[in-house]
Amino acid sequence: MSNLIETLKAQIIEQLNLAELKPEDIDPNAPLFGDGLGLDSIDALELIVLLEKHHGIKIQDPKDAKAIFASLQSMADYIIANKK
Amino acid sequence: MIMEATIVSYCKIKNNTVWVNGEKINIDNNSVDFSAFLVNLYRQMNLNYPKFFKMDNLCKLGILAAEMVIQNNSKSENFEKDKVAIFLANNSSSIETDRNHIKTIVNKNDYFPSPAVFVYTLPNIIIGEIAIKHKFTGENAFFVSETFDANFMHTYASIALQSRHTTDAVCGWINVDGNEYEAFMYYIEKKNLNKAGNGLNTHHTAEMIYKLYN
Incomplete structure (x- = not known):
């Protein structure tokens, strides 16, 4: 799990162009949107692409996205639960 | 008091x-x-x-050039930002980002178009980025032309500045095609030239725009 968290941190920094952020700056339990990393709607779309491109997981029901992308930890939990 | 359209600052990046x-x-x-x-x-x-790091190079160049002209004029913070217009032009539209977008969709087996790239596949997003950063909500327009046309830009801005809805305008030419790039931006303000104070403060004319550009 900790490896996956570190991998996700690196992928998020690269995919979302968060050049001023270091992996250690990202708290796995902090919200990704709003007060946490302050991501926006385009970033949300990029996270959906990231899941599909790097982890082969397609979100089937868009209503689930809010819970999946609540934090880095919730993303990792979702990947583990849905990895084929 | 006669208020005249005045170029108060300009910058070039090349x-x-x-x-x-x-x-x-x-x-x-x-x-x-x-x-x-x-x-x-x-x-x-x-x-x-x-947010700068999320932008494509065209927008990064536009944001930096706009920052130069806004920081280097005599404006106080208390002006009406809903009356600041932005008029920009270029030759290559958003070609660099268009190419980057195509790379993400050309291979059907590796088809992952990036939303963050796609949003920059229009050149007028430079205007949006400048407007968001500075909270400018006035009139705006983006033009694509062969070369920078100072006569056209002067005419367009002058008409806008005749309206009571526009007191200031950020204008210029922002072009990027690979490693070839050029930015020329200037800030126009309606002001009393007799009480102009510090700064560039030169008449807004097509001849002056050409002179500053060259």
Whole structure:
């Protein structure tokens, strides 16, 4: 799990162009949107692409996205639960 | 009191060199490629605007050029930002980002179009980025033309500045095609030239725009 968290941190920094952020700056339990990393709607779309491109997981029901992308930890939990 | 359209500041960025109001600005480590140069300039200007890193090079160049003309004029913070217009033009539209977008969709087996790239496949998003950063909500327009047309830009801005809804305008030419790039931006303000104070303060005429551009 900790490896996956570190991998996700690196992928998020690269995919979302968060050049001023270091992996250690990202708290796995902090919200990704709003007060946490302050991501926006385009970033949300990029996270959906990231899941599909790097982890082969397609979100089937868009209503689930809010819970999946609540934090880095919730993303990792979702990947583990849905990895084929 | 007669208010005249006045160019209060201008800047040029080309070949990793920056001029503001005619003065060359020293840039730390400018012997780098265009992308690295933009980041160096951003850091040197202490902008503290993380969204900068999400932009394509065209928008980065536009944001930096706009910052130069806005920082280097005599405006106080208390002006009406809903009356600031933005009129820009270029030759290559958003070609660089268009190419990057195509790379993400050309292979059907590796088909992952990036939303963050796709949103920059229109040149007028530069205007949006400048407007968001500075909270300018006035009129705006983006034009694509073969070369910078000072006569056209002067006419368009002059008509807008005759309206009571526009007191200021950020205008210019922002072009990027690979490592070839050029930015020329100027800030126009309706003001009493007899009480102009510090700054460039020159009449807004097509001839003057050409002179500053060349």
